[in-house]
Amino acid sequence: MSGYFYSHRMQLVDSFGRVARKLRLSVTDRCNFKCDFCMPLKPTWIPSSEILTFDEISRVVKILASMGVSKIRLTGGEPLVRREIEKCVKILKKVPGVETISMTTNGYFLDEKAAALKESGLDSVTISLHSLKPERYEQIVGRKDAFSKVLSGIKRAQAVGLSPVKLNCVVIRGCNDDEILDFVELGRETGLVVRFIEYMPFDGKNMWNPDRLVTGAEIISKIEEKYRIERLPREHGSTSLTYRIIDGSGTLINIITTMSQPFCRDCDRIRLSADGKIVPCLFSRDDYDVKKLLRNNASDEEIADFIRSAFMKKFAGVETLLKNGEVEPLIRPMHTIGG
Ligand code: SAM
Ligand code: SF4
Numbered sequence: 001m002s003g004y005f006y007s008h009r010m011q012l013v014d015s016f017g018r019v020a021r022k023l024r025l026s027v028t029d030r031c032n033f034k035c036d037f038c039m040p041l042k043p044t045w046i047p048s049s050e051i052l053t054f055d056e057i058s059r060v061v062k063i064l065a066s067m068g069v070s071k072i073r074l075t076g077g078e079p080l081v082r083r084e085i086e087k088c089v090k091i092l093k094k095v096p097g098v099e100t101i102s103m104t105t106n107g108y109f110l111d112e113k114a115a116a117l118k119e120s121g122l123d124s125v126t127i128s129l130h131s132l133k134p135e136r137y138e139q140i141v142g143r144k145d146a147f148s149k150v151l152s153g154i155k156r157a158q159a160v161g162l163s164p165v166k167l168n169c170v171v172i173r174g175c176n177d178d179e180i181l182d183f184v185e186l187g188r189e190t191g192l193v194v195r196f197i198e199y200m201p202f203d204g205k206n207m208w209n210p211d212r213l214v215t216g217a218e219i220i221s222k223i224e225e226k227y228r229i230e231r232l233p234r235e236h237g238s239t240s241l242t243y244r245i246i247d248g249s250g251t252l253i254n255i256i257t258t259m260s261q262p263f264c265r266d267c268d269r270i271r272l273s274a275d276g277k278i279v280p281c282l283f284s285r286d287d288y289d290v291k292k293l294l295r296n297n298a299s300d301e302e303i304a305d306f307i308r309s310a311f312m313k314k315f316a317g318v319e320t321l322l323k324n325g326e327v328e329p330l331i332r333p334m335h336t337i338g339g
Contacts, residue, residue, distance in 0.1 A: 010067065010308070011067055011068040012064070012067040012068060012069065012270065012307065012308060012311050013311070013312075014280070014311050014312055014313075014314040015312050015313070015314070016265075016314075016316060018265075018266065018267055018268065018314070019068065019268060020064070020067070020068070020069050020268055020269065020270040020311060021068060021069060021070060021071060021237060021268040021269075022069065022070075022071040022072070022073065022237065022268055022269045022270070023061065023064055023069050023071070023072045023073070023269070023270055023271070023272060024073050024075055024269055024270075024271045024272070024337075025057065025061070025072055025073065025074050025075065025271075025272050026075050026076055026077065026271070026272065026273050026274045026336070026337055027057070027074055027075075027076060027077075027079050027082045027085060027088060027274060028051065028076050028077040028078065028079065028081060028082040028274050029043075029045060029046050029051075029076065029077045029273075029274050029275075029335055029336045030045060030076070030077045030078065030081050030082075031076060031077045031078040031081065031106070031335055032078055032081055032106070032108055032109075032143070033078065033106050033108070033141040033142060033143055033146070034141065034142030034143070035106075035128075035130075035140060035141050035142065036140055036142070036175075036203065036205060036207060037140075037170055037172065037199060037202075037203040037205075037207065037208070037334075038202070038203060038334040038335050039142070039205075039335050040205060040335075041205060043335065046274055046275045046336075050275040050276075050291070051274050051275060052272075052274065052275065052276045052291060052294075054084075054087060054088045054091055056276065056291070056294050056295075057088060057091075057092070057272075058088075058091045058092060058095065059294060059300075059303075060272060060276075060290060060294070060303070060307075061092050061095050061098065062095050062096075062300075063300055063303050063304050063307065064270070064307065065095050065096060065097030065098050066096075066097060066304070067304065067307075067308070068097070069097075069270065070097055070098060070099040070100070071098075071099060071100050071102075072092060072098060072100070072101045072102070073101075073102045073103065073104060074088070074089070074101065074102070074103040074104070075103070075104045076104075076105075076274070076335065077274065077335050077336075078105065078106050078108070079103055079104070079105055080103075080105050080106075080108065080109040080110065080113055081109070085113075085117075086113065086116040086117050086119075086120040086122075087120070089101055089103075089117060089120040089121050089122050090120040090121055092121075093120065093121030094121075100123045100124070101121060101122055101123055102122070102123055102124040102125060102126065103117070103122060103124075103125050103126070104125075104126045104127075104128065104168065105125060105126070105127055105128070105153075106127070106128050106141065106146075106150065107127035107128065107129070107149070107150035107153035107154060107157075108143075108146055108149050108150060108153065109153070110125070110127065110150070110152075110153025110154070110156060110157055111149060111152040111153045111155075111156045114153065114156040114157045114159075114160045114162065115156070115160045117160075117162070118160040118161055118162055122162060123162070123163070124162055124163055124164050124165070124166070125157050125162045125165055125166075126165075126166040126167070126168050126195065127150065127153060127154050127157065127165070127166070127167055127168070128167070128168040128169075128170075129150060129154070129167045129168070129169060130169050130170055130172075130175075130176055131169075131176045131179060132179055132182050132183065132186065133179070134147040134148070136175075136176065137150075140175065140176070154167070154192070158190075158191075158192075164193055165192055165193075166192065166193040166194070166195055166254070167183070167186075167187075167192050167193070167194050167195060168195050168197055169183055169194060169195065169196055169197065170197045170198075170199055171196050171197065171198065171199065171214040171219060172199050172212050172214065173211065173212045173213070173214050174212065175212075177214045177222075180196065180219055180222045180223065181222065181223065181225070181226055183196070184223055184226070184227065184245070184251070184253060187245075187251045187252070187253060188245065188247070188249050188251045191251075193252045193253070193254060194253055194254070195240060195253075195254035195255070195256060196216070196219045196253070196254070196255050196256065197256040197258075198213060198214065198215060198216060198256060198257055198258050198259040198260060199212055199213050199214070199259070200258055200259060200282075200334070202282075202334040203334065213259055213260075215257070215259070215260040216241060216255040216256075216257035216260055216261060217260065219255055220243070220255065223243070223253065227245045227246075227247065228245070228246040228247070229243040229244065229245055229246060229253070230243065230244050230246055231243050232244055232252075234263070236266055236268070237263075237266050237267060237268035237269070238263065239256055239258065239263060239267075240254040240255055240256045240257070241254070241255045241257060241261075242254055242255075243255070258282075258318060259318075262317060262318045264281075264316060264317025264318060265317075267281070267317060269281075270307075270311055270314075271337060272290070273287065273336065273337055274336075275291060276289060276290050276291025276292075276294065277289050277290065277291070278290050278307055278310045278311070279337055280310065280311055280313060280314035280315070281314055281315065281317060281318070282318075282337060283315075283317070283318045284314070284315060286313065288306065288307075288310035288313075290303060290306060290307060290310075293306055
């Protein structure tokens with residue numbers, strides 16, 4: 001029996017009945033930025049030999065797609081520092097069952113890469129932009145030449161037809177929380193979808209504390225000081241709340257309320273780390289090394305069974321951790337798994 005039919009009858013489901021449809025695929029743990037809230041001062045890099053090759057990634061993706069995982073988001077570290085990442089996009093886009101490929105990037109190399117990515121089959125892109133003030137932005141990301149390059153990358157992404165183009169802004173009290181309305185204004189002017197993300201305790205520098213968390217509710221109140229907004233129905237499995245500005249512009253705002261109002265109950269994501277570990281959830285402490293099987297001639301069926309049993313162990317989610325007060329900083333630094 002072919003892997004496709006063997007697996008397709010059995011979708012990837014966890015012990016709570018949640019079915020995996022989306023893959024967050026980290027293609028590298030390396031990054032050319034040092035964002036305060038992500039990168040440790042002295043990161044320990046995964047040795048290159050441990051990073052999955054494109055062939056290995058594509059094999060895992062084929063197996064996952066045969067189990068119904070159809071939407072892939074490339075992340076990192078910084079996915080655009082992975083050499084020839086557009087080749088990876090091209091390979092994955094041809095995998096039967098894969099419907100969309102998107103990417104979350106810091107945008108630094110997007111100006112030069114956007115056209116090739118689009119041509120290779122990338123559908124959409126989310127670019128992280130945490131401040132509209134050049135100096136502040138460059139301080140946050142730890143790189144002096146970044147702001148104008150990232151803005152060019154955003155424009156290029158729109159110009160080559162990646163769609164939608166979204167912006168990720170991690171909101172941190174005392175850092176950039178005075179810019180919420182400026183970001184909304186940018187969304188109105190440009191058609192970019194702004195996504196405000198609650199600060200999560202994954203920062204490599206241990207800066208996170210509850211006082212620095214600006215909740216989704218606060219972000220919404222801030223927006224309501226200036227705009228009338230309406231909440232749209234939440235898509236199944238979505239991590240975010242979506243609001244529309246009621247002014248005829250059609251401006252959409254996403255708010256990722258992972259810390260104050262997580263949506264674990266219908267979560268449909270599975271994660272693969274750059275070194276080939278299945279990570280059932282961003283907040284999981286456990287991971288499952290699929291690379292060992294890949295490099296030891298395991299069959300597709302064996303790998304599918306391994307992934308299925310790993311996913312079955314996916315815990316209820318951050319909801320329960322938060323309820324029990326268990327979330328501690330540094331479960332794993334964000335750059336090793338992607339947001
Ligand atoms: N390097 C790419 C980037 O920055 O867009 C992709 C990887 S990054 C880890 C994925 C997303 O996680 C980015 O939007 C980033 O801003 C966000 N992120 C990083 N650290 C975070 C934290 N501690 N809390 C919330 N979001 C975080
Ligand atoms: Fe790099 Fe993205 Fe982490 Fe910033 S958030 S250090 S750009 S991986």
